[in-house]
Amino acid sequence: MDTLRFITCGSVDDGKSTLLGRLLYDTKLIFDDQLEALRADSRKFGTQGERLDFALMVDGLQAEREQGITIDVAYRFFATSKRRFIVADTPGHEQYTRNMATGASTAQAAVLLIDARKGLPYPDQAPQSHRLDARHSPRRTGSQQDGSRGLVTAGL
Amino acid sequence: MVDDSRLPLEPGETPEIRMIRFRTLGCYPLTAAIESSATTLDEIVAETLGATTSERQGRIIDHDGAGSMERKKQEGYF
Numbered sequence: 001m002d003t004l005r006f007i008t009c010g011s012v013d014d015g016k017s018t019l020l021g022r023l024l025y026d027t028k029l030i031f032d033d034q035l036e037a038l039r040a041d042s043r044k045f046g047t048q049g050e051r052l053d054f055a056l057m058v059d060g061l062q063a064e065r066e067q068g069i070t071i072d073v074a075y076r077f078f079a080t081s082k083r084r085f086i087v088a089d090t091p092g093h094e095q096y097t098r099n100m101a102t103g104a105s106t107a108q109a110a111v112l113l114i115d116a117r118k119g120l121p122y123p124d125q126a127p128q129s130h131r132l133d134a135r136h137s138p139r140r141t142g143s144q145q146d147g148s149r150g151l152v153t154a155g156l
Numbered sequence: 157m158v159d160d161s162r163l164p165l166e167p168g169e170t171p172e173i174r175m176i177r178f179r180t181l182g183c184y185p186l187t188a189a190i191e192s193s194a195t196t197l198d199e200i201v202a203e204t205l206g207a208t209t210s211e212r213q214g215r216i217i218d219h220d221g222a223g224s225m226e227r228k229k230q231e232g233y234f
Binding site for chain 2: 031032033034037060061062065
């Protein structure tokens with residue numbers, strides 16, 4: 001079975017970790033005990049009020065939880081009947097760009113997340129400058145807009 | 157397990173024979189087992205495929221507050 005390695009990248013607070021946590025949740029890849037832990041963590045560290053904070057599925061370091069940001073690269077493995085996935089959730093803060101590059105160095109594809117409500121942080125820079133070379137990707141990753149956020153439909 | 161001083165019986169508790177299986181390797185009082193009737197590799201695989209909990213479900217340290225492992229590393233436990 002094919003394995004696709006990809007990353008999520010983009011500017012800070014545009015929802016990269018949340019997208020991944022949500023993806024795992026919606027595809028029912030979170031076990032009962034993990035969901036229970038997520039509920040408890042959301043109550044303690046969550047930024048979503050009473051709702052589940054899906055970013056906490058991948059932001060596990062104490063410093064990440066206290067600040068509500070991603071600092072280190074977090075890898076998650078999951079599989080569907082068609083393909084195995086190794087996804088790296090990478091930080092959006094400029095000061096942690098090096099960590100993003102670490103995740104990108106072994107990835108075949110990238111999901112660049114842009115919060116359409118905020119637009120690009122540096123409009124004068126073309127988004128192509130952030131685009132990874134996806135030559136090795138076995139299949140093109142499509143995307144569609146869902147509300148204000150891009151939602152991945154990566155051929156799962 | 158009855159003869160292990162690390163796991164003393166509480167008042168009122170009596171030993172009971174049950175068929176169990178450990179899903180992860182480790183020190184058994186902290187690793188926790190699950191009830192299982194699997195006796196062959198195929199049966200274990202079948203149980204694992206249908207599991208609704210992760211293999212760490214019984215790990216005591218995971219219930220020791222968020223970040224307990226990270227904190228223990230910083231304190232030099234490892």
